[in-house]
Amino acid sequence: MSTTTKYLLKGGTVATCVQGSDAAQVYKADVLVEGSTITRIEQDIAPAPGVEVIDCTDKWITPGFVDTHRHVFMTVLRANQCDYLLSEYFIKMAWTVQGTLTPDEIAIGTLAGCLDALHNGVTTILDHFHAAHTSAHADAALRAVLESGARVIWAPARQSPPTQLFPSLQWAGDTESAKWQREKLKELGAPNGGKLRPDGRVTLGLAYDTLGQGPIEAHQEFLTFARSVPVAVITAHVVQGPGILTWRDAGVLGPDVVFSHCNILADRPAPDDEMWAALKEGGAAIAATPEDELGMAHGNPVALDALRRGVKCGLGVVSTSPTPGRSFVERLRGRIVQDVVSANSGDIFTQMRVQLQWARGHDHERILAERNPATRPFHNKYNCVDVFRLGTLGGAEALGLSQLIGTVEVGKRADLLVFDANSVNLAGAADPIGGVVFHASSEDIEMVFVDGEIVKRNRKLVREWAPVARELKEKADAVRERWPAEKLEEAWKKWYETNGAPFF
Template sequence: MMRTPALSGALLATSPLIFGTLARSASILFTDATIVTFNDETRKTQILENASLLVENDSITGIYDSPPAHGHDVEVVNASGKIITPGFIDTHHHMSQSVMKTLASNSTFVEYFQRYGDFSALTQAITPEAKYLSSMMGAFELLAAGTTTVLDHAQGSASFASAEAILNATLDSGLRNMHAFSVRDNIPNYTVADQMATLRTFSQDPRVLANPLVEMGLAYDFFEGSPENVTRGLWDIVKSGNLSVITTHFISGTWRIAGNPPTFLDSLGWLDSSVPVVFAHGTYINETDKEILRAKGHYISIAVESEMHFGHTIPFADEIQDQGALAADTHFTFEGSMISAARLWLQHTRLKYYTKLINSNQVPGTSPMSVDQAFYLATRAGALALRRPDLGVLRAGAKADLVVFDGDSPNMVGWKDPVAAVILHSSIADVEAVLVDGNWVKRDRKLTYKGHDDIKRRFKEAAKVVQQSFAEMQWPPLEGLFLNGTQIGQTQRMDVLPGEGTGY
């Protein structure tokens, strides 16, 4: 970590950190802040103390060691005692799942496929209106926690109407969204050809082309075994539609699903273009796949909490972190905070390598992973995975996507290291403000979206309908073979009660 002065500038008086009611100011000047960024030359986290940061329209135009001279049209924000970081970047998420929240608290990956996944009766029955509201609430959750960019593996559509509803939420939300429309086999009454036509339509939608926060992408999970005409047709859409990203689930191994390894996509020529390919999970990644990612500059997305929650596990992702970024994934089963994801991944990785040493009859004298590395994976690495060098960093020319933390909250006050304060001590409650593209999306700990209360009210009504539908559905027992492949087993269940009963 580096602590360095910012660029020089002139002194001026400032006002307290009191946020107004407008969602956007043409220019915003933060003064006296602790700024956390990444220095590409030294390849280290860089801390700027008592610094000023100027936002003009959608970009950062300067960082100074004292406030620069400015006109009367500049909104000045006294950020003394505050920590300003880049907005967090989530490289794998299913935004439309909010409406199923808490239904899968004790679920497994096998059960996910049966009850909550893209092909489940529940997901297919959710109305387009509910999917719009669900996607909006998902975006609000991410923005409230300081996530400013998401790669949405946009599943959940059962028809053009529901696909359009999810896209409409993407356009409305104020979140920077790489909207990777999911083309899938076996969706009733919505063929692969229909879905490909939908993707073409969306890529040419004037609203998408005019929205600086939304870029279209492709999500596809069936590369191995797909007819050549399908993959060729999809590649044509990627190029002709000027898509910005491709993403695929990559699990394989014992699961025998999502066999979309980098080696196979490389054999198709998909890793040789300027379009980034993000491989979600990388559960059973091998050495050849790792080397291809390094050689071709593509990334895996580590969704540590879903990989622990559902049981598909994360045995090898720590070995390819140099081509890795972090994700929240399924926020309907746990909170969608990237700070939580970074903290959990940090401690998971530490535990793994501590255990290795302990098992060799040694005790650890060093920590295997630092808070700076976890912070990097949740910010700058995500930007590089998406090939957006103007994101995940605070510097002149970067997009004005940033988070303001309250450094004086009960759990953060007294900090010395701002990165440790954010990664190990902060909570969503400490996120005072968030800017996306120079717009205030959260101010004074409140989301600025004008229709937020109405969206929330309608969403709660939609959630009740989904919950009732779920309660009325009958599910066969989870036994036999999973998708005609691997035997389904039963875990040992924990007992937390003395005497009779387990408390499960």
């Protein structure tokens, strides 16, 4: 006798992008979910025995959001760095506090961060986990990811924390870290082809920000090893440096690579620009985090440029990744960034809005400067569908998951959101795409499905949040007690006075 869970989403409005089209599809239909899969999308599907019918009258059914760049564990440091400069952040967190976090602190930050994402309709996350300081830290983070119920590509970073901040930065333990991290990748990935859950909801990735330091052959060998494990995605930061070409010239660029930010690509109009061409020819993707990129002086966001050029791109929320072996200014100019839930919002709604309105404003600024009525547009160059696509199907394409998620289609995994179109925010909105992009928030999401499992119902997480919140507050308070603001400010002042004014 089958025990497959079945749900019939009855009488809703489906809103989804589809591959091969610049338009979105919006239509009335019932959606049948059997087990982990969408099996029928039709009007007037008759309820069958054993199927839970969910009334979706005046509801919108959309794909779950896909976050292509988040450092989930940093939820334990939420609101700690909202006003930091980028360089200040490194001294006050990445090179000090982060290295002292315990496995338990990492675990609760990761669990809370995944649940935060689910509450906001983010069903898939590429977790660039740069706090794998020991095997115990890695195990704690992975347990929390598995427990959360989110779909996650869990990508522990090949790096280690500094062993000395003053008088100069040192990474004395990196050789040993490289050894155990290699062993951990093989231990976790080899038995099940990179699946960290039997159903594949959690898979293994790799964060790799060290390319360019040391012999290139060592990096080529490590990445070849990681791909043989196999890891699903390899992710790295590129901001204003030459990282894209570094990867290309090393022969390690491929369709499994996701570069975060890539702000160096902004305002490069040449159609055959070398970096853009390398991305497209190599099949690599971009993870754009526009809210943080604009606020932290990384440069201008490039997500809609990527969409226009046919380069895979998705949106993301949070990241930070210290890389050993380079000077401070080189780090800041080359690849190191901060866009963390400890400093920014944790939802894709904000990323869609910021990206769209910045791109429009940037385009309008150019048009106004030209003062030529003949070049003034009849419509905006970019629209709501463009960023809705980036937040759903675009993200799935960037992560190599578009065959499974990112759209509402028969045969896809049931990663779905159900919005209340009669809510205070959405009532009266005729267009679900515009409503989601410009008006919706987490409070409007009634239900969240991941792999056919309901993880949010009646606007509340199925997982009880109060115990998680209590532990999160306890652990966050412990971190702040160890690292009071005065102590961190003293370290920052010492660094500033020793090294001069930083780049940012």
